[in-house]
Amino acid sequence: MMITDENHRSERDSNIEADLGSPENLDGASGREASPTEPEGARFECSAPMEANSCSSRSEDRGVSEGEKEVHPLAGKGCTSLSASELVALDTDNLWNLYLDARERQDEEGKTQVRNALMEKYLPLVRVIALKLLRTMPSSVELDDLVSSGVFGLMDAIGRFDPDRGVRFKSYCSTRIRGSILDQLRSEDWVPRQVRLQASKIDRALKDLGEEYGREPTEGELATRLDCDEAELRRRLARSAAARMVSLSGKWSGQDGSGEQMAHTLQNEKAIEPREVLNEADVLSFITRSLTERERFIILQYYKAGQTMREIGEILQLTESRVCQIHSNVMVRLRSIIDPEQVRILLSA
Structure with missing residues (x-):
């Protein structure tokens, strides 16, 4: 129920x-x-x-x-x-x-x-x-x-x-x-309000046009409905993609009730592999610029200070499993630019 x-x-x-x-x-x-x-x-x-x-x-x-x-x-x-x-x-x-x-x-x-x-x-x-x-x-x-x-x-x-x-x-x-x-x-909640509004308008237009035509609308049809040209539409689509981001640690459920982590269902065969040029400065820059204070604390305490997930949880008043979940979320985001094992090596250095 x-x-x-x-x-x-x-x-x-x-x-x-x-x-x-x-x-x-x-x-x-x-x-x-x-x-x-x-x-x-x-x-x-x-x-x-x-x-x-x-x-x-x-x-x-x-x-x-x-x-x-x-x-x-x-x-x-x-x-x-x-x-x-x-x-x-x-x-x-x-x-x-x-x-x-x-x-x-x-x-x-x-x-x-x-x-x-x-x-x-x-x-x-x-x-x-x-x-x-x-x-x-x-x-x-x-x-x-x-x-x-x-x-x-x-x-x-x-x-x-x-x-x-x-x-x-x-x-x-x-x-x-x-x-x-x-x-x-x-x-x-780092997505600007205006971007969320644009994403909402695009979603509504896609839904309405899909019901009218019985198919997915073309870029031209969608641009006409939103009163913009196709170049502007593509810019709006790129910006609004951020508003549709979901937690990769979350689960989707099929009709049979089975659940799978989002991160385990994603594949990008066209992704560029920049691992050869990535160095410690790049990883530390990612940690400084892209992580929240809590995520940064967990990563640095785990890899730099050598604390266990349990010890970190006691400091932050979180369960050990919750600390592990936050750590996993960060590693999933890093996985697209660097091998997780290389992250451990760089952070532990």
Whole structure:
């Protein structure tokens, strides 16, 4: 039984309500900014630089008197001596102190470790923002895709945040998370609106002429219907081809219900083979100019940093299978200009 798009959206909205929780448990249900329980330390002020390999507990921020202060468990330890689980167990005040200390000392390894722990603390906020945006999106948009785009905004916010400005981190990062998600959506819908309108007019004219003549119309007939000459028609057809692009990882279904990936059904025997002249610069140029931020991150982390699909998925809050799918989509697009094995060699160099 097929589910209509409207039913799909209604069902999805119900699931969103369940994920967000009741209005009593969520700020923003009555018009305020939506947020989960704000992580402790979401607003703080930077203290004087700490000594290397130390961490201030900021007991005074939580109302603990001098006589009640305890020896901090990190005393004498540095960022890199702690495991990921030990870092995540810290409250956000201590994590921010460690992060700012590592940033000041230009300790890149320590800074990355603490940043990842901070990201885990604030991931609930990314999810809430993604859920709210999802309500306004078509049913084809997936929550996981929005969350992974928001992760880049969170990562950027942590790296750029300056506590000396007195701005709440939650407010600062919420803007960047939302902007990162919207930027990703805009980058994926890269076909100009005017081109889509032209493609729609051509499709409608083809359909009408086909019904009138009982056959495919000629270029001359189609040009006459669209009130242009044949040269202009060919230019419009070339431009509108972009609007008809489909996902090569998607499947088409035959009458028998069988499905096949689009990429597996395509063949172009006339395709030019430029592999002999392609070099590493060409591949890197393709990655820089043609891939979205998320696609670029996955490719570079997989081939350059040597991370597994699972590890990349944990960073982007995507399932391993979704990361594999995005990777496959990129490789299909590269396949027309270079052998996949050569891509691996060039990227791993």
